[in-house]
Amino acid sequence: MENDPPPLCEARPVDPTKDMFNWVGSIRGPDDSPFQGGTFRLAIRFPTDFPFKPPRVHFTTRVYHPNISPQGDICLDILQDKWLPVLTIRTVLLSLCSLLTDPNPEHGLDNDILQVYRTNKKMYEENAKEWTKKYAMENQETLP
Template identity: 40%
Template sequence: MIKLFSLKQQKKDGESVPSSSTSGQKKSSPAQLRVMKDLNELNLPKTCSTEFPDPDDLLNFKLIICPDEGFYKGGRFAFNFKVGANYPHEPPKVKCETQVYHPNIDLEGNVCLNILREDWKPVLTINSIVYGLQYLFLEPNPEDPLNKEAADVLQSNKRLFESNVLKAMRGGYVGNVYFERCLK
């Protein structure tokens, strides 16, 4: 596990914490401090995990969601989080790296989730986004689609939609689009 709060722990333990002027370390930005707080308080469901490609860069990480129920049960979906300097006043940029047949995720990985756009508020956290993304896999929303074709199929024929989701997750074509296998 990444030691997010080693300095905080040193302070608590009464050890002296090196100042940034003597250690040569950069001072953490407000966005970094808030992300550290959010990650420390992160309460991931058993179907989710995080990966930090660069342990020194907490502003860029992956969230892996492996739904255990619903249309997407058994799939493994990776989301790339890029937290900007204006966080928490602006939401992180979140993209789905796994190509998925989903009404609210387009084929380029853009995600239609209200709290990542118009309903974002600084009181929301990384945890809020995790649960929002997880909910998209439990309850896809055809009323606000990025993938209109998938939304239309979900509204008109749930069995065909479920068949298309399984076909895509197994690795295959849905229409003229090929999906890489994403089953665990």
């Protein structure tokens, strides 16, 4: 991560002297997306058998997105059944950036947002921009 950080993303151990399995990360909202200008925080927990099992990643910043639950859980195949030991946290962060700008309309974690995304993309983008302003800029509100 230090030698080749992904664009718009960062991740690091919370306390490298005590626990190398517990990390925090962030993704800056991609330009020309409804998330532009926001910073979305992540909690990242590596299992003891990493890289053979995927890290547990969830957003701690609220995100208006059909593939992210109200609790910050993420519907992303590489964090589930498509994980491969060759994948890295860099790959995960880049995939999350891509997911922000390109939601998967087939698998949602928030059915209300998924319905808006499927039927009214303009309203989806307006709502996502509003949530980004409210939760991901300056005075960030994190999930409970």
